[in-house]
Amino acid sequence: MKKIVLVLTVALLGTIVMNAQPPRRPDMSPEQMVEKRVERLDKALSLTAEQKAAITKIYSDDMQAKAKERPAKKERVAKPDEETMKANREQFKAHREAVNAQIEAVLTPEQAAKFAEIKKHEGRHGRGHRGPKDAVMRNHAGDHKGSCCEKK
Secondary structure: OHHHHHHHHHHHHHHHHHHHOOOOOOOOOHHHHHHHHHHHHHHHHOOOHHHHHHHHHHHHHHHHHHHHHHHHHHHOOOOOOHHHHHHHHHHHHHHHHHHHHHHHHHOOHHHHHHHHHHHHHHHHHHHHOOOOOOHHHOOOOOOOOOHHHOOO
8 A cells, every 4th residue: 555655646746847847948940030039129129120121131141150050060979178169159159249240230329229238138147048038128127136137
């Protein structure tokens, strides 16, 4: 009898733990990812139709460039050493800054200031993955205890 109760308890706890995991993000195509990024920026910056088209092209070109690099990375078997990883991080950072500069060139000065604030916050919070969904794109002071968002 004790064994049956123990087995049922373990099964019940296992079910609870499995349900406690957040649902996996649906896989999106590159076009869907670009569309979602532009929608988030539009929501935060109130973009015009011309700005949306230009930013969509910037993000699409960026996705295509990344797709060309991806097959080479898949062929890699061993984990890269620390120097290679550091070089990759620097290359990624430079690429991201170039894309952001292209976007800023399309924006008005007010939108560019808001975009800079979003980027600053994004760096601290990892694009909202650690907090509420799309937290980066809204003014969420008070939603968490981060020092960057406290009103001073």
